[in-house]
């Protein structure tokens with residue numbers, strides 16, 4: 001891809017795009033001095049391809065609606081070989097988060113980047129890696145992670161990941177971290193109410209603004225709430241260091257929106273299903289602001305801000321053939337961000353990221369006819385039932401047996417089989433919490 005093609009595709013993507021010029025590499029002339037307090041969530045990079053990557057930071061200012069930062073990309077950690085430099089806007093409307101797409105990079109190459117404000121206050125230095133070219137036959141090494149509840153656990157797996165990566169030989173180092181979802185847990189416990197869970201310490205994530213109390217949890221009800229929860233997770237030093245050390249490729253699971261939510265529906269234990277279109281938009285906006293990625297947003301071009309569509313809370317009562325609610329606000333809310341996408345890593349890896357929770361139908365295990373499956377323990381289903389759910393209308397050629405073998409006898413009680421299952425069963429007794 002040449003510079004003209006890159007700029008054309010970046011414009012379609014809506015990026016603040018800069019094009020590296022390796023032939024003009026020079027030492028930095030920016031008066032950068034690291035001031036991590038000015039960039040409390042550090043830096044991050046996301047969704048690299050073989051020529052470009054998205055770089056991210058957050059620089060909250062006390063006044064004004066827009067400021068500009070200087071972004072530099074270098075081949076060296078000391079910025080003696082800067083190949084790209086540009087001004088990037090940081091907007092209050094995006095919670096002071098900032099993204100830029102840098103192109104013209106070499107494949108499978110490590111780069112370093114940093115942001116500096118006009119007073120010389122600089123972010124920490126970030127490290128990122130481009131993807132290998134599509135013809136590169138070398139194996140691709142990556143780590144996958146998920147379910148990082150900062151509220152209920154230490155994130156030291158990242159510390160170990162960085163520690164091992166820094167000591168690995170060049171061909172054994174990780175190319176990227178694949179995050180399979182639950183980057184946040186929107187269900188926040190307060191230590192003064194719940195000091196321990198699963199015998200673990202509950203860590204203080206502050207108070208979620210405008211929160212709704214659900215069982216022992218406080219959940220966001222608006223954009224301010226989700227932003228708070230993202231910041232609280234990225235404030236974790238291990239998560240923050242990992243984002244500065246590896247490029248991340250992220251897709252959401254359920255907790256980026258709501259514990260038992262799907263589409264624009266929310267449901268909490270002991271209460272009915274509720275439509276929550278504005279909440280879905282708020283969740284999408286906060287994800288877009290805090291996770292640098294090549295997702296598409298309905299508001300069109302621009303990496304500066306999300307520009308949420310106006311949606312109303314309205315009953316969702318009609319569905320298409322796939323169980324997707326046809327109510328216009330549901331369509332607009334879910335469609336405010338399209339997160340599913342595909343990425344290429346060298347000759348052997350096509351990474352197809354699916355977004356199940358945004359589009360799935362209501363959980364079939366909530367239906368009355370599924371009651372026969374309920375063993376009274378954690379809702380783990382027999383293998384045959386999982387195959388039926390996965391196969392959908394095509395299961396057994398569209399002619400399922402009239403009676404499942406599993407329905408003629410109680411489901412296995414997995415809680416008796418392993419310590420993990422006992423833990424899961426305990427979670428049910430204490431107000432179950434899935435994934």
Ligand SMILES: [Fe+2]
Nearest residue numbers: 147182434435
């Ligand atoms: Fe999870």
